[in-house]
Amino acid sequence: MSETETDNWPVRTGSGAPEPEALRDIMALVAAAFDTDGNPPLSEQTLVELASPAAEADALLTLLAYAPEEKSDPSTGQDLAGLAVVSPVGGSGVLEIVVHPNYRNQGVGTLLVDKLKANRGLAGIKAWSHGDHEAAADLAARYGYVAVRELWRMRLIRTHGSDQALPEAVLPPGVTLRTFIPGQDEHAWLAANAAAFAHHPEQGSMTLSDLQARMTERWFDPAGFFLATDAEGTILGFHWTKVHPETGHHPSLGEVYVVGVTPQAQGSGLGRTLSTAGIRYLQGRGLSAIMLYVDADNQAAVSLYRSLGFTRWDADVMYGPRPE
Incomplete structure (x- = not known):
């Protein structure tokens, strides 16, 4: 036409x-x-x-x-x-x-x-x-637009024994793992999220109203929202999981929704531990497929998820004006 x-x-x-x-x-x-x-x-x-x-x-x-x-x-x-x-x-x-x-x-x-x-x-x-x-x-x-960013979707398909192949979720000394408490943790989590994603164009700018909107969604479940805290209760990292309900001919799907580690805890292995804890939780709910989004040029994150069994599934591409 x-x-x-x-x-x-x-x-x-x-x-x-x-x-x-x-x-x-x-x-x-x-x-x-x-x-x-x-x-x-x-x-x-x-x-x-x-x-x-x-x-x-x-x-x-x-x-x-x-x-x-x-x-x-x-x-x-x-x-x-x-x-x-x-x-x-x-x-x-x-x-x-x-x-x-x-x-x-x-x-x-x-x-x-x-x-x-x-x-x-x-x-x-x-x-x-x-x-x-x-x-x-x-x-x-x-x-006149060209590709300027590629966001991968990676997927982990559970096969027999795959959950046993995951590494143990070993926390750094002095760090404990608990779940998010609505009405208590919102502001502390937003601060930790902003610190962990200071250079991320979308995730790092999340506001209280953004968080509250997601907490009203049917998929929100604090039992799948993990927080790693130090002895003073400061949030050092988190893994927020999500379960996509079955829709049409698409089966229910787990998601590594967001994993973040604050600057003071980076390099401690906390990201791997949090990732593993969330994956085990999703698999424990009987989900055979788990997906996540990651920037293609984030080599450290891509390497981590590949080591946990994720493979590239699809991609979203951002286009921008062709440079002069």
Whole structure:
């Protein structure tokens, strides 16, 4: 489809959290894309902000592309063909685009980018491709974007005896392991998280409202949120695990959600110990597959997870403007 053939596809632009009806349509679009592709089409933080009426959502920019009546799906009534959302991560913003499987290869992605370019411009914006789809790479190249970051998804498949092959979770002297206590540990954990991820563009900027939003999710379970503390109770490291429920034809999946070690405890082997403790917990819940996200250029973390049996499964790619 040429660009002129999408002229009669209306695009609605908004800021902040969408209205309930629009949010319902967005979540249906996200679910359809996930079911088709096998990976989330939007980052978790973007989903949190879309669903949140909090002040942090005010900086969101959303563009919703609707199919004209003659193109809409009569079996489902689905007419939301695509979504572009710009979140304020990194100052200039990060773009994510989702196109409904029923409307792919019809120029919807190009339509959304062109509308965004006309609405606020593309200056400084970077863009995620979750799953590194070929169509996303082509779209990025069309606007002069190149890959600037690769986020691997690694996976551990449990086979007979694999849990016995994990190293023992031996804590450094004077360090104890306990689980997160809601209503008590929020601020101390946020401080430890900020210290552990001081140079990470997403994780290190987590706020109290971000944490509280995740604590209200159905998957949140403090029994899988491990804290390593010293004799004074200071948090030195943590392993927050997550269990993805079974959806459609995708089975339940464990996740090494986030492992962090504060600067004063780095080099002590605490990261390996925390990783092992969380993996054992997830396997103890009967999960045969565990996944995680890690930056491809984080050689120390990639080496650690490979030593624990993880292998590269898939990747998300961030695109940015081609350097002058």
